[in-house]
Amino acid sequence: MSRLLDVKGLEASYGQTKVLHGLDFGLEEGTVTTILGANGAGKTTTLRAISGMIARSGEVMLGEKSLITKRPADITREGIAHVPEGRGTFVRLSAEDNLQLGAYTRKNKAEIAEDIERVYSYFPILKQRRSQQAGTLSGGEAQMLAVGRALMLRPRLLLLDEPSFGLAPLIVQELFEILKRINTEDGVSMLLVEQNASLALELADHAYLLETGSIVISGTSDSILENETVRRSYLGY
Amino acid sequence: MELFLQQILTGIANGAIYACLALAVVMIYQAIDHFNFAQGEMAMFSTYICWSMISIGIPYWIAFLLTIVVSFTAGIAIERIIFKPIHNAPVLSHIIVFIGLLAIFNSLAGAIWDHTIKTFPSPFPDGSFQGLIGMHEIGMFFVTLILLAGIFCFFRYTRVGMAMQAAAANPDSAALVGIRVGWMLALGWGLAAAIGAVAGMMIAPVVFLDPNMMLGILLYGFAAAIVGGITSPGGAVAGGFLVGIIENLAGTYIPAIGSELKLTVALVLIVTVLLFKPNGLFGKTIVTRV
Numbered sequence: 001m002s003r004l005l006d007v008k009g010l011e012a013s014y015g016q017t018k019v020l021h022g023l024d025f026g027l028e029e030g031t032v033t034t035i036l037g038a039n040g041a042g043k044t045t046t047l048r049a050i051s052g053m054i055a056r057s058g059e060v061m062l063g064e065k066s067l068i069t070k071r072p073a074d075i076t077r078e079g080i081a082h083v084p085e086g087r088g089t090f091v092r093l094s095a096e097d098n099l100q101l102g103a104y105t106r107k108n109k110a111e112i113a114e115d116i117e118r119v120y121s122y123f124p125i126l127k128q129r130r131s132q133q134a135g136t137l138s139g140g141e142a143q144m145l146a147v148g149r150a151l152m153l154r155p156r157l158l159l160l161d162e163p164s165f166g167l168a169p170l171i172v173q174e175l176f177e178i179l180k181r182i183n184t185e186d187g188v189s190m191l192l193v194e195q196n197a198s199l200a201l202e203l204a205d206h207a208y209l210l211e212t213g214s215i216v217i218s219g220t221s222d223s224i225l226e227n228e229t230v231r232r233s234y235l236g237y
Numbered sequence: 238m239e240l241f242l243q244q245i246l247t248g249i250a251n252g253a254i255y256a257c258l259a260l261a262v263v264m265i266y267q268a269i270d271h272f273n274f275a276q277g278e279m280a281m282f283s284t285y286i287c288w289s290m291i292s293i294g295i296p297y298w299i300a301f302l303l304t305i306v307v308s309f310t311a312g313i314a315i316e317r318i319i320f321k322p323i324h325n326a327p328v329l330s331h332i333i334v335f336i337g338l339l340a341i342f343n344s345l346a347g348a349i350w351d352h353t354i355k356t357f358p359s360p361f362p363d364g365s366f367q368g369l370i371g372m373h374e375i376g377m378f379f380v381t382l383i384l385l386a387g388i389f390c391f392f393r394y395t396r397v398g399m400a401m402q403a404a405a406a407n408p409d410s411a412a413l414v415g416i417r418v419g420w421m422l423a424l425g426w427g428l429a430a431a432i433g434a435v436a437g438m439m440i441a442p443v444v445f446l447d448p449n450m451m452l453g454i455l456l457y458g459f460a461a462a463i464v465g466g467i468t469s470p471g472g473a474v475a476g477g478f479l480v481g482i483i484e485n486l487a488g489t490y491i492p493a494i495g496s497e498l499k500l501t502v503a504l505v506l507i508v509t510v511l512l513f514k515p516n517g518l519f520g521k522t523i524v525t526r527v
Binding site: 051053071073076077081084089090092093097101104105 | 396399400402403406407409410411412413414415416417418468
Protein backbone atom coordinates (compact mmCIF):
# COMPACT_ATOMS: atom_id res chain seq x y z
CA MET A 1 0.00 0.00 0.00
CA SER A 2 1.25 3.45 -0.82
CA ARG A 3 0.32 6.82 0.54
CA LEU A 4 -2.34 8.46 -1.69
CA LEU A 5 -3.20 11.62 0.20
CA ASP A 6 -0.98 13.46 2.61
CA VAL A 7 -2.20 16.57 4.41
CA LYS A 8 0.16 18.60 6.60
CA GLY A 9 -0.59 21.69 8.65
CA LEU A 10 -3.78 22.43 6.73
CA GLU A 11 -5.33 25.76 7.72
CA ALA A 12 -8.40 27.48 6.33
CA SER A 13 -10.58 30.39 7.31
CA TYR A 14 -13.83 32.07 6.36
CA GLY A 15 -13.06 35.79 6.40
CA GLN A 16 -11.44 36.51 9.76
CA THR A 17 -12.59 33.30 11.38
CA LYS A 18 -10.05 30.52 11.31
CA VAL A 19 -11.82 27.18 10.97
CA LEU A 20 -9.00 24.66 10.55
CA HIS A 21 -6.00 24.90 12.85
CA GLY A 22 -3.28 22.91 11.14
CA LEU A 23 -4.61 19.43 10.35
CA ASP A 24 -2.27 16.48 9.73
CA PHE A 25 -3.81 13.40 8.22
CA GLY A 26 -3.71 11.18 5.18
CA LEU A 27 -4.86 7.96 3.64
CA GLU A 28 -3.47 4.91 1.88
CA GLU A 29 -4.31 3.89 -1.66
CA GLY A 30 -7.46 1.76 -1.85
CA THR A 31 -8.70 2.47 1.68
CA VAL A 32 -11.62 4.35 3.18
CA THR A 33 -10.86 6.98 5.79
CA THR A 34 -13.52 8.85 7.69
CA ILE A 35 -13.46 12.18 9.46
CA LEU A 36 -15.93 12.27 12.32
CA GLY A 37 -17.06 15.23 14.31
CA ALA A 38 -19.98 17.29 15.50
CA ASN A 39 -21.68 20.12 13.63
CA GLY A 40 -19.28 22.97 12.97
CA ALA A 41 -16.13 20.95 13.72
CA GLY A 42 -14.76 21.76 10.26
CA LYS A 43 -15.48 18.52 8.40
CA THR A 44 -16.99 20.10 5.30
CA THR A 45 -14.31 22.80 5.35
CA THR A 46 -11.61 20.13 5.34
CA LEU A 47 -13.02 18.63 2.15
CA ARG A 48 -13.48 22.05 0.57
CA ALA A 49 -9.89 22.92 1.41
CA ILE A 50 -8.61 19.74 -0.23
CA SER A 51 -10.53 20.38 -3.45
CA GLY A 52 -9.53 24.05 -3.53
CA MET A 53 -12.95 25.60 -3.03
CA ILE A 54 -11.73 27.92 -0.26
CA ALA A 55 -8.50 29.77 0.52
CA ARG A 56 -6.16 27.53 2.51
CA SER A 57 -2.54 27.07 3.50
CA GLY A 58 -0.32 24.20 4.58
CA GLU A 59 0.34 21.25 2.31
CA VAL A 60 -1.92 18.81 0.45
CA MET A 61 -0.14 16.10 -1.55
CA LEU A 62 -1.88 13.66 -3.88
CA GLY A 63 0.80 11.05 -4.49
CA GLU A 64 3.82 13.12 -5.45
CA LYS A 65 1.84 16.19 -6.54
CA SER A 66 1.12 19.25 -4.43
CA LEU A 67 -2.44 20.56 -4.72
CA ILE A 68 -2.25 23.49 -2.35
CA THR A 69 -1.95 26.21 -5.02
CA LYS A 70 -4.21 24.57 -7.60
CA ARG A 71 -7.76 25.63 -8.44
CA PRO A 72 -10.80 23.30 -8.19
CA ALA A 73 -11.03 22.47 -11.90
CA ASP A 74 -7.34 21.49 -11.94
CA ILE A 75 -7.58 19.47 -8.73
CA THR A 76 -10.45 17.55 -10.32
CA ARG A 77 -8.20 16.88 -13.28
CA GLU A 78 -5.65 15.33 -10.90
CA GLY A 79 -8.29 12.73 -10.04
CA ILE A 80 -10.12 13.98 -6.97
CA ALA A 81 -13.90 13.75 -7.25
CA HIS A 82 -15.80 15.68 -4.61
CA VAL A 83 -19.42 14.84 -3.82
CA PRO A 84 -20.34 18.11 -2.15
CA GLU A 85 -22.65 18.85 0.75
CA GLY A 86 -26.18 19.15 -0.62
CA ARG A 87 -25.25 16.93 -3.61
CA GLY A 88 -24.73 19.74 -6.13
CA THR A 89 -26.35 18.04 -9.10
CA PHE A 90 -27.18 20.12 -12.18
CA VAL A 91 -30.92 20.35 -11.55
CA ARG A 92 -31.94 21.63 -14.99
CA LEU A 93 -30.12 18.87 -16.85
CA SER A 94 -31.22 15.27 -17.18
CA ALA A 95 -29.73 12.58 -14.96
CA GLU A 96 -27.74 11.15 -17.84
CA ASP A 97 -26.40 14.59 -18.85
CA ASN A 98 -25.21 14.95 -15.25
CA LEU A 99 -23.27 11.71 -15.62
CA GLN A 100 -21.88 12.86 -18.97
CA LEU A 101 -20.64 16.04 -17.34
CA GLY A 102 -18.96 13.99 -14.63
CA ALA A 103 -16.72 12.69 -17.41
CA TYR A 104 -16.12 16.19 -18.76
CA THR A 105 -12.34 15.91 -18.47
CA ARG A 106 -12.21 12.57 -20.30
CA LYS A 107 -12.06 12.06 -24.05
CA ASN A 108 -12.70 8.39 -24.85
CA LYS A 109 -16.43 8.16 -25.69
CA ALA A 110 -16.56 4.36 -25.62
CA GLU A 111 -15.09 4.25 -22.12
CA ILE A 112 -17.47 6.96 -20.96
CA ALA A 113 -20.48 5.01 -22.27
CA GLU A 114 -19.13 1.92 -20.53
CA ASP A 115 -18.77 3.81 -17.24
CA ILE A 116 -22.31 5.17 -17.50
CA GLU A 117 -23.54 1.59 -17.74
CA ARG A 118 -21.35 0.73 -14.76
CA VAL A 119 -22.94 3.53 -12.71
CA TYR A 120 -26.37 2.21 -13.76
CA SER A 121 -25.38 -1.25 -12.57
CA TYR A 122 -24.54 0.18 -9.14
CA PHE A 123 -27.66 2.37 -9.09
CA PRO A 124 -30.35 0.75 -11.29
CA ILE A 125 -32.89 3.41 -10.30
CA LEU A 126 -30.82 6.01 -12.17
CA LYS A 127 -31.29 4.11 -15.40
CA GLN A 128 -35.05 4.49 -15.04
CA ARG A 129 -34.58 8.18 -14.34
CA ARG A 130 -31.96 8.80 -17.03
CA SER A 131 -33.92 11.36 -19.04
CA GLN A 132 -35.61 12.97 -16.05
CA GLN A 133 -34.55 16.45 -14.91
CA ALA A 134 -32.15 16.00 -12.01
CA GLY A 135 -34.11 18.51 -9.92
CA THR A 136 -37.10 16.19 -9.86
CA LEU A 137 -35.25 13.26 -8.29
CA SER A 138 -35.90 12.25 -4.70
CA GLY A 139 -33.22 12.89 -2.08
CA GLY A 140 -31.83 9.36 -2.26
CA GLU A 141 -31.82 9.32 -6.05
CA ALA A 142 -30.11 12.71 -6.15
CA GLN A 143 -27.40 11.46 -3.78
CA MET A 144 -26.91 8.39 -5.94
CA LEU A 145 -26.64 10.63 -8.99
CA ALA A 146 -24.06 12.79 -7.19
CA VAL A 147 -21.98 9.73 -6.33
CA GLY A 148 -22.45 8.39 -9.87
CA ARG A 149 -21.32 11.66 -11.36
CA ALA A 150 -18.20 11.62 -9.20
CA LEU A 151 -17.41 8.05 -10.30
CA MET A 152 -17.57 9.17 -13.94
CA LEU A 153 -14.25 10.93 -13.38
CA ARG A 154 -12.61 7.53 -12.66
CA PRO A 155 -11.26 9.22 -9.56
CA ARG A 156 -8.13 8.27 -7.64
CA LEU A 157 -9.83 9.67 -4.56
CA LEU A 158 -13.50 10.20 -3.82
CA LEU A 159 -14.44 12.89 -1.28
CA LEU A 160 -17.87 12.28 0.25
CA ASP A 161 -19.55 15.00 2.28
CA GLU A 162 -22.27 13.53 4.50
CA PRO A 163 -23.83 11.23 1.91
CA SER A 164 -26.39 10.11 4.51
CA PHE A 165 -27.72 13.61 5.11
CA GLY A 166 -31.51 13.84 5.00
CA LEU A 167 -32.07 10.32 3.71
CA ALA A 168 -34.35 7.60 5.05
CA PRO A 169 -32.47 4.92 7.06
CA LEU A 170 -33.17 2.19 4.50
CA ILE A 171 -31.83 4.33 1.66
CA VAL A 172 -28.75 5.15 3.74
CA GLN A 173 -28.14 1.43 4.33
CA GLU A 174 -28.40 0.75 0.60
CA LEU A 175 -26.15 3.67 -0.33
CA PHE A 176 -23.41 2.62 2.09
CA GLU A 177 -23.51 -0.97 0.86
CA ILE A 178 -22.94 0.32 -2.65
CA LEU A 179 -20.11 2.57 -1.48
CA LYS A 180 -18.52 -0.50 0.11
CA ARG A 181 -18.79 -2.34 -3.22
CA ILE A 182 -17.29 0.61 -5.11
CA ASN A 183 -14.35 0.53 -2.72
CA THR A 184 -13.74 -3.21 -2.80
CA GLU A 185 -14.65 -3.97 -6.45
CA ASP A 186 -13.19 -0.88 -8.13
CA GLY A 187 -10.55 -0.06 -5.54
CA VAL A 188 -11.64 3.58 -5.28
CA SER A 189 -10.11 5.30 -2.26
CA MET A 190 -12.51 7.41 -0.23
CA LEU A 191 -12.38 10.19 2.29
CA LEU A 192 -15.75 10.24 4.03
CA VAL A 193 -17.12 12.95 6.25
CA GLU A 194 -20.05 11.88 8.42
CA GLN A 195 -22.07 12.80 11.45
CA ASN A 196 -23.40 9.29 11.65
CA ALA A 197 -20.33 7.80 13.33
CA SER A 198 -21.38 4.15 13.60
CA LEU A 199 -22.31 4.08 9.91
CA ALA A 200 -19.03 5.69 8.88
CA LEU A 201 -16.88 3.43 11.07
CA GLU A 202 -18.53 0.38 9.58
CA LEU A 203 -17.35 1.42 6.09
CA ALA A 204 -13.99 2.96 6.98
CA ASP A 205 -10.62 1.36 7.65
CA HIS A 206 -9.25 4.40 9.41
CA ALA A 207 -10.80 7.31 11.29
CA TYR A 208 -9.98 10.76 12.57
CA LEU A 209 -11.99 12.69 15.11
CA LEU A 210 -12.22 16.41 14.46
CA GLU A 211 -13.11 18.90 17.21
CA THR A 212 -13.30 22.64 16.51
CA GLY A 213 -10.80 22.53 13.70
CA SER A 214 -8.23 20.18 15.22
CA ILE A 215 -7.75 16.43 15.06
CA VAL A 216 -8.05 15.02 18.58
CA ILE A 217 -8.04 11.25 18.06
CA SER A 218 -6.96 9.03 15.19
CA GLY A 219 -6.60 5.33 14.60
CA THR A 220 -8.06 2.30 12.88
CA SER A 221 -11.83 2.10 12.84
CA ASP A 222 -11.76 -0.80 15.29
CA SER A 223 -9.65 1.07 17.79
CA ILE A 224 -11.82 4.16 17.48
CA LEU A 225 -14.92 2.04 18.04
CA GLU A 226 -13.44 0.94 21.35
CA ASN A 227 -12.39 4.41 22.41
CA GLU A 228 -14.31 5.50 25.52
CA THR A 229 -14.66 9.18 24.54
CA VAL A 230 -15.84 8.41 21.05
CA ARG A 231 -18.31 5.84 22.29
CA ARG A 232 -19.82 8.17 24.81
CA SER A 233 -19.91 11.32 22.64
CA TYR A 234 -20.54 10.02 19.15
CA LEU A 235 -21.93 6.53 19.34
CA GLY A 236 -24.11 6.98 22.39
CA TYR A 237 -23.43 3.76 24.33
CA MET B 238 -59.25 41.01 -44.24
CA GLU B 239 -56.46 42.16 -46.48
CA LEU B 240 -55.45 44.71 -43.89
CA PHE B 241 -55.39 41.96 -41.29
CA LEU B 242 -53.13 39.76 -43.43
CA GLN B 243 -50.94 42.72 -44.21
CA GLN B 244 -50.55 43.51 -40.51
CA ILE B 245 -49.72 39.90 -39.65
CA LEU B 246 -46.98 39.85 -42.28
CA THR B 247 -45.59 43.19 -41.12
CA GLY B 248 -45.70 41.76 -37.62
CA ILE B 249 -43.68 38.76 -38.73
CA ALA B 250 -41.21 41.06 -40.45
CA ASN B 251 -40.74 43.11 -37.28
CA GLY B 252 -40.82 39.92 -35.26
CA ALA B 253 -37.77 38.65 -37.13
CA ILE B 254 -35.84 41.63 -35.73
CA TYR B 255 -36.96 40.98 -32.19
CA ALA B 256 -36.37 37.25 -32.50
CA CYS B 257 -32.80 37.85 -33.64
CA LEU B 258 -32.01 40.05 -30.66
CA ALA B 259 -33.94 37.83 -28.25
CA LEU B 260 -31.63 34.97 -29.26
CA ALA B 261 -28.63 37.00 -28.15
CA VAL B 262 -30.40 37.83 -24.88
CA VAL B 263 -31.17 34.17 -24.20
CA MET B 264 -27.64 33.16 -25.10
CA ILE B 265 -26.07 35.45 -22.51
CA TYR B 266 -28.70 34.47 -19.96
CA GLN B 267 -27.77 30.81 -20.41
CA ALA B 268 -24.14 31.68 -19.86
CA ILE B 269 -24.26 34.18 -16.99
CA ASP B 270 -27.75 33.88 -15.50
CA HIS B 271 -28.38 37.64 -15.91
CA PHE B 272 -30.04 39.90 -18.45
CA ASN B 273 -27.40 41.96 -20.22
CA PHE B 274 -28.85 45.43 -20.63
CA ALA B 275 -25.91 46.47 -22.82
CA GLN B 276 -26.71 43.74 -25.35
CA GLY B 277 -28.41 46.14 -27.77
CA GLU B 278 -25.66 48.73 -27.64
CA MET B 279 -23.01 46.08 -28.16
CA ALA B 280 -24.91 44.91 -31.25
CA MET B 281 -25.18 48.51 -32.47
CA PHE B 282 -21.44 49.01 -32.00
CA SER B 283 -20.67 45.83 -33.94
CA THR B 284 -22.90 47.05 -36.74
CA TYR B 285 -20.92 50.29 -36.92
CA ILE B 286 -17.71 48.29 -37.18
CA CYS B 287 -19.21 46.42 -40.13
CA TRP B 288 -20.37 49.73 -41.66
CA SER B 289 -16.83 51.14 -41.41
CA MET B 290 -15.39 48.08 -43.12
CA ILE B 291 -17.93 48.26 -45.92
CA SER B 292 -17.36 51.97 -46.39
CA ILE B 293 -13.63 51.42 -47.00
CA GLY B 294 -14.53 48.95 -49.73
CA ILE B 295 -14.50 45.53 -48.07
CA PRO B 296 -17.15 43.26 -49.66
CA TYR B 297 -20.30 42.72 -47.58
CA TRP B 298 -19.91 39.07 -46.61
CA ILE B 299 -16.24 39.42 -45.70
CA ALA B 300 -17.09 42.43 -43.53
CA PHE B 301 -19.95 40.39 -42.06
CA LEU B 302 -17.64 37.53 -41.06
CA LEU B 303 -14.89 39.84 -39.78
CA THR B 304 -17.45 41.68 -37.64
CA ILE B 305 -18.56 38.41 -36.09
CA VAL B 306 -14.96 37.49 -35.27
CA VAL B 307 -14.21 40.94 -33.84
CA SER B 308 -17.41 40.93 -31.76
CA PHE B 309 -16.72 37.45 -30.43
CA THR B 310 -13.24 38.50 -29.33
CA ALA B 311 -14.53 41.74 -27.83
CA GLY B 312 -17.21 39.83 -25.90
CA ILE B 313 -14.56 37.58 -24.36
CA ALA B 314 -12.39 40.60 -23.58
CA ILE B 315 -15.29 42.38 -21.86
CA GLU B 316 -15.87 39.41 -19.58
CA ARG B 317 -12.19 38.91 -18.76
CA ILE B 318 -11.45 42.60 -18.16
CA ILE B 319 -14.67 43.97 -16.67
CA PHE B 320 -16.69 41.13 -15.23
CA LYS B 321 -14.02 38.77 -13.94
CA PRO B 322 -12.93 41.18 -11.16
CA ILE B 323 -16.52 41.66 -9.96
CA HIS B 324 -17.38 38.00 -10.30
CA ASN B 325 -18.50 37.60 -6.69
CA ALA B 326 -20.24 40.95 -6.44
CA PRO B 327 -24.01 41.02 -5.89
CA VAL B 328 -26.46 41.07 -8.80
CA LEU B 329 -27.06 44.77 -8.40
CA SER B 330 -23.39 45.57 -9.08
CA HIS B 331 -23.62 43.60 -12.29
CA ILE B 332 -26.69 45.53 -13.35
CA ILE B 333 -24.94 48.84 -12.71
CA VAL B 334 -22.03 47.69 -14.86
CA PHE B 335 -24.44 46.59 -17.61
CA ILE B 336 -26.00 50.04 -17.60
CA GLY B 337 -22.55 51.62 -17.56
CA LEU B 338 -21.55 49.58 -20.60
CA LEU B 339 -24.76 50.65 -22.32
CA ALA B 340 -23.92 54.33 -21.79
CA ILE B 341 -20.27 53.84 -22.81
CA PHE B 342 -21.04 52.05 -26.08
CA ASN B 343 -23.78 54.51 -26.92
CA SER B 344 -21.61 57.58 -26.39
CA LEU B 345 -18.55 56.01 -27.95
CA ALA B 346 -20.48 55.22 -31.13
CA GLY B 347 -21.73 58.81 -31.23
CA ALA B 348 -18.20 60.14 -30.69
CA ILE B 349 -16.61 57.95 -33.35
CA TRP B 350 -19.27 57.85 -36.05
CA ASP B 351 -21.38 60.92 -35.07
CA HIS B 352 -25.14 60.95 -34.65
CA THR B 353 -26.31 61.31 -38.24
CA ILE B 354 -28.47 58.45 -39.41
CA LYS B 355 -26.71 56.16 -41.87
CA THR B 356 -28.08 53.65 -44.33
CA PHE B 357 -26.83 50.10 -43.99
CA PRO B 358 -26.79 47.70 -46.95
CA SER B 359 -28.85 44.52 -47.06
CA PRO B 360 -27.20 41.39 -48.43
CA PHE B 361 -30.52 40.24 -49.86
CA PRO B 362 -32.09 41.30 -53.17
CA ASP B 363 -34.35 44.36 -53.32
CA GLY B 364 -38.08 44.15 -53.76
CA SER B 365 -40.70 42.11 -52.02
CA PHE B 366 -42.62 38.89 -52.21
CA GLN B 367 -46.04 39.56 -53.85
CA GLY B 368 -45.85 43.07 -52.43
CA LEU B 369 -46.56 41.63 -48.99
CA ILE B 370 -43.23 41.11 -47.27
CA GLY B 371 -39.82 42.45 -48.23
CA MET B 372 -37.01 40.18 -49.44
CA HIS B 373 -34.78 41.48 -46.65
CA GLU B 374 -37.36 40.43 -44.05
CA ILE B 375 -37.56 36.98 -45.61
CA GLY B 376 -33.77 36.75 -45.57
CA MET B 377 -33.68 37.85 -41.96
CA PHE B 378 -36.28 35.23 -41.07
CA PHE B 379 -34.01 32.49 -42.42
CA VAL B 380 -30.86 33.90 -40.83
CA THR B 381 -32.70 33.81 -37.48
CA LEU B 382 -33.72 30.20 -38.03
CA ILE B 383 -30.16 29.21 -38.95
CA LEU B 384 -28.84 30.91 -35.81
CA LEU B 385 -31.47 29.15 -33.75
CA ALA B 386 -30.55 25.75 -35.17
CA GLY B 387 -26.89 26.47 -34.46
CA ILE B 388 -27.55 27.45 -30.86
CA PHE B 389 -29.80 24.48 -30.29
CA CYS B 390 -27.19 22.04 -31.55
CA PHE B 391 -24.46 23.79 -29.56
CA PHE B 392 -26.30 23.49 -26.25
CA ARG B 393 -27.78 20.07 -26.87
CA TYR B 394 -25.03 18.14 -28.60
CA THR B 395 -21.67 19.64 -27.71
CA ARG B 396 -19.67 19.07 -24.56
CA VAL B 397 -18.81 22.74 -24.32
CA GLY B 398 -22.45 23.76 -24.69
CA MET B 399 -23.50 21.49 -21.87
CA ALA B 400 -20.56 22.60 -19.73
CA MET B 401 -21.62 26.20 -20.29
CA GLN B 402 -25.12 25.55 -19.00
CA ALA B 403 -23.67 23.69 -16.02
CA ALA B 404 -21.25 26.51 -15.24
CA ALA B 405 -24.05 29.07 -15.34
CA ALA B 406 -26.46 27.08 -13.20
CA ASN B 407 -24.06 25.78 -10.58
CA PRO B 408 -20.51 27.15 -10.76
CA ASP B 409 -19.26 25.23 -7.71
CA SER B 410 -20.36 21.86 -8.97
CA ALA B 411 -19.14 22.71 -12.47
CA ALA B 412 -15.65 23.34 -11.13
CA LEU B 413 -15.84 20.03 -9.24
CA VAL B 414 -16.33 18.10 -12.49
CA GLY B 415 -13.35 19.93 -13.99
CA ILE B 416 -15.07 22.69 -15.96
CA ARG B 417 -13.07 25.94 -16.08
CA VAL B 418 -15.98 28.13 -15.08
CA GLY B 419 -14.35 31.49 -15.80
CA TRP B 420 -13.65 30.62 -19.40
CA MET B 421 -17.16 29.30 -19.89
CA LEU B 422 -18.52 32.71 -18.87
CA ALA B 423 -16.12 34.42 -21.25
CA LEU B 424 -17.14 32.10 -24.05
CA GLY B 425 -20.79 32.85 -23.35
CA TRP B 426 -20.08 36.56 -23.63
CA GLY B 427 -18.22 35.98 -26.88
CA LEU B 428 -21.05 33.98 -28.40
CA ALA B 429 -23.70 36.43 -27.24
CA ALA B 430 -21.72 39.34 -28.68
CA ALA B 431 -21.34 37.48 -31.98
CA ILE B 432 -25.06 36.68 -32.19
CA GLY B 433 -25.84 40.26 -31.24
CA ALA B 434 -23.60 41.42 -34.09
CA VAL B 435 -25.55 39.29 -36.57
CA ALA B 436 -28.79 40.70 -35.17
CA GLY B 437 -27.48 44.26 -35.51
CA MET B 438 -26.37 43.76 -39.10
CA MET B 439 -29.75 42.24 -39.98
CA ILE B 440 -31.73 44.98 -38.21
CA ALA B 441 -29.77 48.01 -39.42
CA PRO B 442 -31.04 47.98 -43.05
CA VAL B 443 -34.60 48.27 -41.68
CA VAL B 444 -34.27 50.79 -38.88
CA PHE B 445 -31.15 52.59 -40.21
CA LEU B 446 -27.92 52.92 -38.35
CA ASP B 447 -27.59 55.40 -35.50
CA PRO B 448 -26.34 55.12 -31.92
CA ASN B 449 -29.87 54.92 -30.53
CA MET B 450 -31.20 52.34 -32.98
CA MET B 451 -31.43 49.60 -30.36
CA LEU B 452 -33.09 51.43 -27.49
CA GLY B 453 -36.65 50.46 -28.37
CA ILE B 454 -35.73 47.23 -30.06
CA LEU B 455 -33.91 45.82 -27.05
CA LEU B 456 -37.09 46.24 -25.05
CA TYR B 457 -38.94 44.17 -27.65
CA GLY B 458 -36.07 41.70 -27.56
CA PHE B 459 -36.48 41.33 -23.80
CA ALA B 460 -40.24 41.01 -24.21
CA ALA B 461 -39.69 38.29 -26.82
CA ALA B 462 -37.25 36.43 -24.61
CA ILE B 463 -39.61 36.60 -21.63
CA VAL B 464 -42.74 35.67 -23.58
CA GLY B 465 -40.95 32.70 -25.13
CA GLY B 466 -39.19 31.64 -21.96
CA ILE B 467 -35.76 32.88 -21.06
CA THR B 468 -34.32 29.38 -20.88
CA SER B 469 -35.42 28.41 -24.36
CA PRO B 470 -33.77 29.72 -27.57
CA GLY B 471 -36.63 28.31 -29.65
CA GLY B 472 -39.12 30.00 -27.36
CA ALA B 473 -37.28 33.31 -27.76
CA VAL B 474 -37.64 33.14 -31.53
CA ALA B 475 -41.31 32.20 -31.33
CA GLY B 476 -41.70 34.96 -28.74
CA GLY B 477 -40.09 37.43 -31.14
CA PHE B 478 -42.63 36.70 -33.86
CA LEU B 479 -45.50 36.74 -31.38
CA VAL B 480 -44.45 40.10 -30.00
CA GLY B 481 -44.10 41.48 -33.54
CA ILE B 482 -47.57 40.30 -34.53
CA ILE B 483 -49.31 41.34 -31.30
CA GLU B 484 -47.69 44.75 -31.40
CA ASN B 485 -48.83 45.34 -34.97
CA LEU B 486 -52.36 44.12 -34.48
CA ALA B 487 -52.74 46.13 -31.28
CA GLY B 488 -51.42 49.22 -33.06
CA THR B 489 -53.87 48.78 -35.92
CA TYR B 490 -57.05 47.62 -34.22
CA ILE B 491 -56.95 49.30 -30.83
CA PRO B 492 -57.34 53.01 -31.61
CA ALA B 493 -56.13 54.07 -28.17
CA ILE B 494 -52.75 52.46 -28.84
CA GLY B 495 -52.15 53.52 -32.45
CA SER B 496 -48.57 53.74 -33.61
CA GLU B 497 -47.44 55.97 -30.79
CA LEU B 498 -48.07 53.68 -27.85
CA LYS B 499 -46.80 50.51 -29.57
CA LEU B 500 -43.78 50.27 -27.30
CA THR B 501 -46.12 50.04 -24.32
CA VAL B 502 -47.41 46.78 -25.76
CA ALA B 503 -43.99 45.25 -25.18
CA LEU B 504 -44.02 46.35 -21.56
CA VAL B 505 -47.56 45.09 -21.04
CA LEU B 506 -46.52 41.74 -22.50
CA ILE B 507 -43.52 41.50 -20.17
CA VAL B 508 -45.62 42.23 -17.10
CA THR B 509 -48.48 39.94 -18.14
CA VAL B 510 -46.25 36.98 -18.88
CA LEU B 511 -44.25 37.43 -15.67
CA LEU B 512 -47.49 37.57 -13.71
CA PHE B 513 -49.24 34.59 -15.18
CA LYS B 514 -46.55 32.37 -16.67
CA PRO B 515 -43.17 33.38 -15.27
CA ASN B 516 -41.31 30.69 -17.18
CA GLY B 517 -42.66 31.92 -20.50
CA LEU B 518 -44.66 29.98 -23.05
CA PHE B 519 -41.88 27.55 -23.92
CA GLY B 520 -39.54 27.80 -20.97
CA LYS B 521 -38.71 24.79 -18.85
CA THR B 522 -40.39 24.85 -15.50
CA ILE B 523 -37.60 24.33 -13.06
CA VAL B 524 -38.69 21.92 -10.41
CA THR B 525 -36.54 21.19 -7.44
CA ARG B 526 -37.37 18.73 -4.73
CA VAL B 527 -35.87 19.32 -1.37
